[in-house]
Amino acid sequence: MPDHVVATDLKTGHAVVLSSGPAVPALLASTAIPGVFPPVTIGRRELVDGGVADMTPIATAIDQGATHVYVLPIGYPWLRQERANAFGMALQALARVVEQRLSIEVAAHRHAADIRLLPTIDGPAVSPADFSRTPELIERAYRATRKYLSGPHEADDTPPKRIVQLAAPLRQRVA
Numbered sequence: 001m002p003d004h005v006v007a008t009d010l011k012t013g014h015a016v017v018l019s020s021g022p023a024v025p026a027l028l029a030s031t032a033i034p035g036v037f038p039p040v041t042i043g044r045r046e047l048v049d050g051g052v053a054d055m056t057p058i059a060t061a062i063d064q065g066a067t068h069v070y071v072l073p074i075g076y077p078w079l080r081q082e083r084a085n086a087f088g089m090a091l092q093a094l095a096r097v098v099e100q101r102l103s104i105e106v107a108a109h110r111h112a113a114d115i116r117l118l119p120t121i122d123g124p125a126v127s128p129a130d131f132s133r134t135p136e137l138i139e140r141a142y143r144a145t146r147k148y149l150s151g152p153h154e155a156d157d158t159p160p161k162r163i164v165q166l167a168a169p170l171r172q173r174v175a
Helices: 023-030 058-063 086-109 134-149 152-156 170-174
Strands: 003-009 015-018 040-042 045-049 068-071 114-117 165-167
Touching: 003 023, 003 058, 015 023, 023 040, 023 045, 058 068, 058 086, 068 086, 086 114
Parallel strands: 003 165, 068 114
Antiparallel strands: 003 015, 003 045, 040 045
16 A cells, blocks of 8 residues: 655755655654654755644645545643643644644545544643653554444445555654
8 A cells, every 4th residue: 555654845844745765764754843853864855744834634645546534633632731831822822723724624625535533532631742651642542543443434434445544743643
């Protein structure tokens, strides 16, 4: 099955779709959160987290031929906590921007593909900068997604003609 990974060209700020070559550098580039992880050089480009240019690459998936798109929204359980400082308020505002952008993207592309928003994980309030619980969050997201996909609503769906896997930035899947 073809895989397509989205990263951001640090120089231009544009999304880059990596569809060939070694998977590990592509995935590292796609998850290279600026200020946390270094950029990854592939070819002549320095690449960082794909979410910088395209937080949820729904249009990219459709451009690659997807007729069914499953999105695992990041969710923000830590937003339930009291914001004690300006940084917390800034993170809350950013989270709202991301949520609104996702709604806009889904509405804009709903006519071109069957877009499903998977349930966010009901997990612990972990800061997006805290990677200490990543395995636990991945497992929670995996279980929630399997439960959703095995639900009764799937039985009535027409099987997708073509599935295109798009590796979203790691924090999209675990935060």
